[in-house]
Structures are given as C-alpha cells and as structure tokens.
Amino acid sequence: MSTACALPAGPRVPPPCRERTAASRRRSVEEAIGAMRERLGEPLSLPAIARTAASSPYHFDRVFRQVTGMPPFRFLAALRLDAARRLLLTTPYSATSICFEVGYSSVGSFTRQFAEAVGMPPARLRGFAAAGTGPAALSRVPDVVDAPAAARGGLAGVVRAPDGFAGAIFVGVFTTPLPSGRPRACALLREGGPFHVGPLPDGEYHVFAAGMAAAPGAPPARVLLQDDALRAAAGPVEVRGGEAPRPVELALRPRDPVDPPILVSLPVLLAERLSGGAGDGTRPHPPAS
Incomplete structure (x- = not known):
C-alpha cells in the first residue's frame, strides 16, 4: 500500500498528496451541500450535516469554511432563502406555506430576512416578476x-x-x-x-x-x-x-x-x-x- 499521503503535513508533503486531500475535502463539502438542499425543511444540526460528510463536527466546520469561505449554517440559510425565492417565482404557493417549506418556524422572521437578503419582501418580488x-x-x-x-x-x-x-x-x-x-x-x-x-x-x-x-x-x-x-x-x-x-x-x-x-x-x-x-x-x- 502506498504511503505517499502518510507524510507529516508541511512543506515536504508532495503536491499530489495535497491535491488529493483538497479534492477529498471538496467532495465532502459538495456532498454536505447536496444533503442540505434535500433537507431544507428539517431542523438540521451541525453533527447531522457533518455525518453526511463522514466527518466530526469540528473538522467538518473547519473544512467547510476553508472550501466555501463561510460557516455551514450561513450557507444553509442562503440555500433556504434561495429555495424560497424559487418557489415564490415558480409556484402559486403562499409566502406562509413557503416559509415553513424551507425550514422557517416564524413568518415574520422569514419575511424580514428575505427582504434584507433579496432586496424586497416576498409579495413585492412576485409583483416585480408579474410586471416583467x-x-x-x-x-x-x-x-x-x-x-x-x-x-x-x-x-x-x-x-x-x-x-x-x-x-x-x-x-x-x-x-x-x-x-x-x-x-x-x-x-x-x-x-x-x-x-x-x-x-x-x-x-x-x-x-x-x-x-x-x-x-x-x-x-x-x-x-x-x-x-x-x-x-x-x-x-x-x-x-x-x-x-x-x-x-x-x-x-x-x-x-x-x-x-x-x-x-x-x-x-x-x-x-x-x-x-x-x-x-x-x-x-x-x-x-x-
């Protein structure tokens, strides 16, 4: 069995080993993001998300920040708001139904965060789309x-x-x-x-x-x-x-x-x-x- 990747971390680690490590970490983050997308309506915890990447919560949090530049839960919040925008623009569902569909428990909190992130509240976005x-x-x-x-x-x-x-x-x-x-x-x-x-x-x-x-x-x-x-x-x-x-x-x-x-x-x-x-x-x- 090759021991090329068993060398101590640092300048002496061969570039191919570092590249394989980076690729492995990236794949684990991609898998975790995929799991987030599939489970937006669930009350996900850091340990639950880390399990999708076969990692400990501490290690997963560190790797996720390295790959994406932000913590897992900030990324998850962005995915939820993006999914809400998609449902608002492609379905007739009410904003209240969409709020709970994407994992929020408070309509007021959802509406405020959506307006801050997107630039307008849900109802106005629909009107913006309807007007072309x-x-x-x-x-x-x-x-x-x-x-x-x-x-x-x-x-x-x-x-x-x-x-x-x-x-x-x-x-x-x-x-x-x-x-x-x-x-x-x-x-x-x-x-x-x-x-x-x-x-x-x-x-x-x-x-x-x-x-x-x-x-x-x-x-x-x-x-x-x-x-x-x-x-x-x-x-x-x-x-x-x-x-x-x-x-x-x-x-x-x-x-x-x-x-x-x-x-x-x-x-x-x-x-x-x-x-x-x-x-x-x-x-x-x-x-x-």
Whole structure:
C-alpha cells in the first residue's frame, strides 16, 4: 500500500498528496451541500450535516469554511432563502406555506430576512416578476452603465468576461463572502474592463461580480432566479486610508457547486438604477441592518 499521503503535513508533503486531500475535502463539502438542499425543511444540526460528510463536527466546520469561505449554517440559510425565492417565482404557493417549506418556524422572521437578503419582501418580488420589470431592466443596460473612472480612493480593478459575453456585469462590495443584502458600493458595466467603486470606509471587504447575459424574451422568473449568471469573487480586500492597496482582478465563470446563491436581486438593483432610486449609481441604498 502506498504511503505517499502518510507524510507529516508541511512543506515536504508532495503536491499530489495535497491535491488529493483538497479534492477529498471538496467532495465532502459538495456532498454536505447536496444533503442540505434535500433537507431544507428539517431542523438540521451541525453533527447531522457533518455525518453526511463522514466527518466530526469540528473538522467538518473547519473544512467547510476553508472550501466555501463561510460557516455551514450561513450557507444553509442562503440555500433556504434561495429555495424560497424559487418557489415564490415558480409556484402559486403562499409566502406562509413557503416559509415553513424551507425550514422557517416564524413568518415574520422569514419575511424580514428575505427582504434584507433579496432586496424586497416576498409579495413585492412576485409583483416585480408579474410586471416583467427584470427583463425590461436588462434590456436597458446601455442607458445606465458606469464609465470607467480614474478617481482615487475606494476600490478599483478589472473584470474579465468570456469572449462574446453581452449583457450586464454588476460589481458589488460586501462585508461578507455572501452576496446578500445591499452592497456597500457597486458599479455596472456592459462588458469586461476596468471598474471603480467607492468611497468606502476603512475595513475588510469581499468583492463580487456577476454577469447576466442579455436574454430577450426570457421569462421573468428565469431572470430573477439568476441561475445563468456568471460570477467571480475576491477577498478579503483591506481598505485603509479610504483606499485599497492594489487593483482587484475578477474573472467571470459559471457557478461552481460550492458557490453560495446570489441572494441580492441584481435585476432589482438595476431597476432602481434606471429609476434613479440609487442616487448617482455608485452608492446604493444603505445596507439593511
């Protein structure tokens, strides 16, 4: 039996061993996320989730954070809200029924968290979809794109999009690895290239980009669910003295199985930009507390 992977951890461990370990940890996290999706309505505990990955709770929590960038229960909460959004947009079920279906025990708590994460309460999201506002907003992206800025301060970088991409690219700055709630600052591009967001108070941030391809005639539910959105993330990025030390590079790619859902509704932010509801466009409404 080979003992290649039995060497002590550290610089002397052969790269193939480290790669196999990383791949094994990733598979365990993917299996756990799959189990979460199948059991959203259950009161899951950390030991129960860890068992799906054949791991101890402590080890599983540490590995899950390494792979996804966040604790298991924050990821689970994001999955529940994403499932609720999907049911709201694709079924006639009431918001109350959906609340319990995805594992919440309080309608008030569900409604508040949903509104904070997505940008509007459940009933308004359904109205937004019924009015076709999301697809209409995407079709008007050229009206509201931000010109690349040479301003100092804040955070600058570049987004690289796949060849042939056409649509809207959102760049948002968040205080957590989860694209949820109002970004601290954001920019809108029509194609890959440089961006600038700010000003930003000093602190650590996560930068997220999402590319939504123009899809004339697409059903509103498909646009609002954002399943087809490309994405990229970087962070934590430190801002000191009002400025990040170096540009951020973001390369858009398809969703990975270990990526959390995009909870913030990008078509909603775009519609607000079109209506002038976000001021000058670089600073959206303050994040929900």
